[in-house]
Amino acid sequence: MAVPRFWREIPNRYNLVGARCGNCNKVLFPPRYICPHCRRMGKLEPYRLKRRGKVLTYTVVHAAANGFEDQAPYVLAIVELEDGPRLTAQVTDCNTDEIKIGDEVEIVFRRMGEDGQDGVIYYGFKARRV
Amino acid sequence: MRDVAIIGVGLTKFGELWDVSFRQMMMEAGARAIEDAGIDGKQIDAMYVGNMSSGQFIRQEHISSIVADHAGLVPIPSTRVEGACASGGLALRQAVIAVASGIHDIIVAGGIEKMTDVLTGQATGALATAADQEWEVFVGATFPGLYALMARRHMYEFGTTEEQMAMVAVKNHHNACFNTCAQYKTEITVEDVLKSPPVTSPIKLLDCSPITDGAACVILAPAEKARKFTDTPIMVAGTGQASDTIALHGRSSLTSLRATIEAARTAYKIAGVKPDDIDLVEVHDCFTIAEIMAIEDLGFCKKGEGGKMTEQGETVIGGRIPVNTSGGLKGKGHPVGATGIAQAVEIVQQLRGEAGKRQSDGAEIGLTHNVGGSGGTAVVHVLRRGD
Amino acid sequence: MDVGVVGYGVYIPRYRIRVEEIAKVWGDDPESIKRGLLIEEKSVPAPDEDTATIAVEAARNALKQTGIDPHDIEAIYVGSESHPYAVKPTATIVAEAIEATPDLTAADYEFACKAGTVGIQTCMGAVEAGMIKYGMAIGADTAQSAPGDALEYTAAAGGCAFIVGKNGGNTLAAIDDTYSYTTDTPDFWRREMRSYPKHGGRFTGKPAYFKHVLAAANGLLRKLQLTSQDFAHVVFHQPNGKFPLLAAKELGFSKEQVALGLLTPKIGNTYSGSTMISLAAVLDQAKPDERILAVSYGSGAGSDAFSITVRDGIEGKRDAAPKVLDYVGQRVMIDYATYVKFRKLLVR
Incomplete structure (x- = not known):
């Protein structure tokens, strides 16, 4: 991922900054620029989501995504955050036989990858069972 | 809106076609469909080609021109349609809409992907862009x-x-x-x-x-003209x-x-x-x-x-x-x-x-x-x- | 001085490797290593952890104790000898991840294992001078060691963050004073472009660690006109389990005074994190009005000594985030092959 593309979303990736619509009060994450419910009537303001949620579904990835080979096998999940939105996240510090649907997780700050040995390091969010 | 019929179909072999290029596959499927429809290439008014990612698989965009060119059909309008793995279905739909609207009569709707000219890791990476x-x-x-x-x-x-x-x-x-x-x-x-x-x-x-090379084509015509070409038009x-x-x-x-x-x-x-x-x-x-x-x-x-x-x-x-x-x-x-x-x-x-x-x-x-x-x-x- | 600790937080990765597991690979005798270094196991970072992620976890834990607005943190210093980048600060990553940006100053420090305590001193000065409201000093490392080197038994990962501010209602402990002792002593180093540090073997002991640690401790005691008897607890940098015990004895401290902060046997040497995590472990349990002596050591070489007095405010606040012993207790053992994979020692 190009540096500017990563950089402009650092608050979202580091701190789960999404948006809240002043019109319908819905919390949105990942970030959006128009409230999908209110559209032009929406009034989006930045909103930092709480770093807690639970696992809705998961998979143990054996055939890793490009750049994730060193971590295989790893756990990937869809997490429903306490604030409502769902996100896809790797479940870190998790043995592949530990995970189950309904597990409570916290969102933590981890290394996501790097642009080769010479490039920048990407940081962002992962889930960790609590 | 006019009713639309499919008057011809054509398919290549599907698989790891090491000795066949993108261009060759598309021509094979097209020629079979045209033959099946019993039409002449000159009767074709336009084409839509469904393709997800020629840019990533063969580093070639702008394939609409390549297909019209190699088919010998320039200067008819030729349009690439993309919707990831639904690209082919979308190309068919665009062709159906074009015939139904009355803008064109005979249209080729094609779909193609040449996936084995890159390594498997690159192919799965390309698919992940969907x-x-x-x-x-x-x-x-x-x-x-x-x-x-x-x-x-x-x-x-x-x-x-x-x-x-x-x-x-x-x-x-x-x-x-x-x-x-x-x-x-x-x-x-x-x-x-x-x-x-x-x-x-x-x-x-x-x-x-699996990861597959292949191409497919159908020929569309207005329903009222379909019987001129085939006894078994499919609506x-x-x-x-x-x-x-x-x-x-x-x-x-x-x-x-x-x-x-x-x-x-x-x-x-x-x-x-x-x-x-x-x-x-x-x-x-x-x-x-x-x-x-x-x-x-x-x-x-x-x-x-x-x-x-x-x-x-x-x-x-x-x-x-x-x-x-x-x-x-x-x-x-x-x-x-x-x-x-x-x-x-x-x-x-x-x-x-x-x-x-x-x-x-x-x-x-x-x-x-x-x-x-x-x-x-x-x-x-x-x-x-x-x- | 009128400055104190407003909050502190630690983080230690959950993976551990035992001395036996490393010794098996190199044909060493585990018992003599465990006896000689007073070490049983060490922490290992997960493949997606580095000094920046460890620093962020520690910093977020420190903030949980305080309830202060992160924007009031006007300086962040991250001390480490394993910064993820050779050029590009770790401190900016931390600042962004705790939402302290953009109105602050930040920098990375490097002074072997004492870069974190140098950060505390910098914050003390800036707070005392009225330059900043709060300053955050972090010591964190994912320590490097060449496979097969004696360091491999101890080089561990962990980090600790301290938030420093003016003494007042929200301070957990007062920092009475600090004293440093510094000379040019090449006992341990890593050259540019090299993956692993080199060290002077037994030279790292008497002329290096002991000379500086003892001098800094004695200097501070002299300055404050105190003796070992005035302190309830003492903490030293812990390259292994043995050195801090010897230093304590030399200075007239009892084993009991050292006990709370002695962590290396269980987690290894967390380098820039070591002294600070040990101090945090003491603060986790110390009683109000108890005085603590903390002495760091950085090869190259220097020591920073601090006298800290626990205040009433610590009760309640220190329970807001995981404590050192929580992290020490949360452990997943790995074998050497997994260690090699996690430390990215395999070349693809």
Whole structure:
């Protein structure tokens, strides 16, 4: 991922900054620029989501995504955050036989990858069972 | 709006076609379709080509020009259509709309993907660009991984089993054995699937459609002129398309594709039919769970009963509603941009009664279901034998 | 001085490797290593952890104790000898991840294992001078060690963050004073472009660690006109389990005074994190009005000594985030092959 593309979303990736619509009060994450419910009537303001949620579904990835080979096998999940939105996240510090649907997780700050040995390091969010 | 008919179909062999180029594949499929339609190239007014990612697979964009050029059809309008793995279905729909509108008469709708000119890792990386790069792929999601997330939830909510998913693969491999164009003409067992290497639990290698080279074409004409070219025109009775969030996590349901439900609703309505009226279907079984979800979302059984319906043999050739008589994406192969067109080719051959050993007897109405990404796009067509 | 600790937080990765597991690979005798270094196991970072992620976890834990607005943190210093980048600060990553940006100053420090305590001193000065409201000093490392080197038994990962501010209602402990002792003593180094540090073997002991640690401790005691008897607890940098015990004895401290902060036997040497995590472990349990002596050591070489007095405010606040012993207790053992994979020692 190009540096500017990563950089402009650092608050979202580091701190789960999404948006809240002043019109319908819905919390949105990942970030959006128009409230999908209110559209032009929406009034989006930045909103930092709480770093807690639970696992809705998961998979143990054996055939890793490009750049994730060193971590295989790893756990990937869809997490429903306490604030409502769902996100896809790797479940870190998790043995592949530990995970189950309904597990409570916290969102933590981890290394996501790097642009080769010479490039920048990407940081962002992962889930960790609590 | 005019009624639209399919008057010709053509398909290349599907598989790892090491000695065949992108251009050659497209010409092969096109020439077969034109021959099948009994038209002359000069009669073609326009073409639409479905292709997901020639830029990533062969580092060539602007393929609409290449196809018109190599077909010797310049200067007719030629347009590439992209919607990930639904590109072919979308190309067909664009062609149908163009004929129905009266802008053009004879149109070629093609689909193509040349996937083996890159290494497997690059191919899976290219396919993953159909998912949300920022919020799925960046965090480690793979394309099979997204379907695995759906499969796990489907198992959790409805009790669907890995055996039931395996039965989809077994059936589709069996059907593919009777399709000369299919990539895999080998029978497999449920045990083979269950014991195949893990890809992303609960999805195993034999739950996945393969990486495939292939091209497909259909020729469309206004219904009122179709009989000039063929005794067995196949009518495009309904077309429907819908979108959904690109990211799986953005959807309220993880076990159903809303785009499929909405596209089918539109297509059924235009065709004036109900799920019960459909005799056979080609669904988008990129993974075995996708077929189970598709037969539910298309209305052939209640939500959550797709696994059971498969287990009870209702989807085999000769069953209540044969699913993927061609072998599907799983058995026939999945050259992503070609798939939507290839599905129509199969239904046309079935409705004409030309499907040989895999013929489903007495089929009058068939349906194609083509999905892009993890469900961000779906396109459904209802095809019917001309009276 | 009128400055104190407003909050502190630690983080230690959950993976551990035992001395036996490493010794098996190199044909060493585990018992003599465990006896000689007073070490049983060490922490290992997960493949997606580095000094920046460890620093962020520690910093977020420190903030949980305080309830202060992160924007009031006007300086962040991250001390480490394993910064993820050779050029590009770790401190900016931390600042962004705790939402302290953009109105603050930040920098990375490097002084072998004492870069974190140098950060505390910098914050003390800036707070005392009225330049900043709060300052955050972090010591964190994912320590490097060449495979087969004696360092491999101890080089561990962990980090600790301290938030420094003016003494007042929200301070957990007062920092009475600090004293440093510094000379040019090449006992341990890593050259540019090299993956692993080199060290002077036994030279790292008497002329290096002991000379500086003892001098800094004695200097501070002299300055404050205190003796070892005035302190309830003492903490030293812990390259192994043995050195801090010897230093304590030399200075007239009892084993009991050292006990709370002695962590290396269980987690290894967390380098820039070591002294600070040990101090945090003491603060986790110390009683109000108890005085603590903390002495760091950085090869190259220097020591920073601090006298800290626990205040009433610590009760209640220190329970807001995981404690050192929580992290020490949360452990998953790995074998050497997994260690090699996690430390990215395999070349693809």
